[in-house]
Amino acid sequence: xxxxxxxxGALANPRTRFVALNGLLDARQAALAGPLLEAAIGPHLRLMxxxxxxxxxxxxxxxxxxxxxKVMRQRxxxxxxxxxxxxRAAEAIGLLAMLRSASYRAFAAALAGRPxxxxxxxxxxxxxxxxxxxxxxxxxxxxxxxxQGYLDLHIGFVTPxxxxxxxxxxxxGHFSEAVEVAxxxxxxxxxxxxxxYTTPLLAxxxxxxxxxxxxxxxxxxxxxxPDQGAR
Numbered sequence: 001x002x003x004x005x006x007x008x009g010a011l012a013n014p015r016t017r018f019v020a021l022n023g024l025l026d027a028r029q030a031a032l033a034g035p036l037l038e039a040a041i042g043p044h045l046r047l048m049x050x051x052x053x054x055x056x057x058x059x060x061x062x063x064x065x066x067x068x069x070k071v072m073r074q075r076x077x078x079x080x081x082x083x084x085x086x087x088r089a090a091e092a093i094g095l096l097a098m099l100r101s102a103s104y105r106a107f108a109a110a111l112a113g114r115p116x117x118x119x120x121x122x123x124x125x126x127x128x129x130x131x132x133x134x135x136x137x138x139x140x141x142x143x144x145x146x147x148q149g150y151l152d153l154h155i156g157f158v159t160p161x162x163x164x165x166x167x168x169x170x171x172x173g174h175f176s177e178a179v180e181v182a183x184x185x186x187x188x189x190x191x192x193x194x195x196x197y198t199t200p201l202l203a204x205x206x207x208x209x210x211x212x213x214x215x216x217x218x219x220x221x222x223x224x225x226p227d228q229g230a231r
Contacts, residue, residue, distance in 0.1 A: 041095075140193075
């Protein structure tokens with residue numbers, strides 16, 4: 001991975017909530033990652049399915065008073081929890097060594113433009129065709145270390161059958177921005193919280209059985225909480 005100077009501190013400005021960076025990974029190596037993750041880790045994923053609750057419609061008593069909780073469907077594996085079979089599979093292919101490396105953490109800190117705490121969370125996520133994440137903001141006001149914001153770093157890979165998936169996010173109070181994220185080696189960095197959602201993964205014709213989009217997710221807390229006005 002190489003780091004363009006122009007991207008250093010990309011999220012240091014509180015008004016910048018999201019960046020997508022192409023070309024940081026070798027294209028040939030990135031193309032191999034999706035099938036490798038599917039073969040090694042795919043069998044160990046846990047389905048996370050939170051559908052739209054029917055009461056969000058039928059228990060409404062006033063027009064336009066609807067409230068939508070966070071809804072989603074995706075597969076996931078926490079990589080920093082115990083010694084599960086999935087974690088051992090991640091170790092066997094060198095994934096944990098990469099995600100626990102000093103260079104990976106330094107890369108996240110360079111994007112954030114500020115010091116990060118040494119301990120961070122790791123997760124692997126896979127989207128199958130039709131999987132998505134509904135509108136949400138990833139705010140955690142009940143957690144003192146995260147309530148003033150934190151950094152999520154995504155490294156994405158796809159299998160050959162994946163066609164398209166969009167990350168839609170808010171700018172100036174509207175869901176007006178969209179980025180194609182079904183790309184090999186795409187690096188997305190989020191200065192959370194902010195509103196965003198992920199559209200359903202689309203597969204190429206007759207390839208729904210093998211279409212996947214993989215995300216390697218690192219969640220980093222800031223070394224010192226920012227001031228209330230510098231979220």
